[in-house]
Amino acid sequence: MKVTIDQDKCIGSGQCVMAADRVFDQREEDGIVVLLDEDPSSEQADDVRHAVEVCPALAITIEE
Structure with a gap:
């Protein structure tokens, strides 16, 4: 699994x-x-x- 984030999308909810x-x-x-x-x-x-699912900004993606 490879995780990437988009800091520009992130709203800082902390989920x-x-x-x-x-x-x-x-x-x-x-x-x-x-x-x-x-x-x-x-x-x-x-x-x-679970973090991907609960991110309100859809700022996290994973590649399996």
Whole structure:
């Protein structure tokens, strides 16, 4: 799985961090998503998929 983010789309809701905090973080100054791991482990895959589903801005994409 390869994860990509579009920081221009991100609205800083933090849903991705709540879903997969080992893969996503937020910038302190504005809450925009920061990708911590573009190739997460298989143990994190379900959490990352959930983050994609709950992102209100559709700023996260995954390639299986």
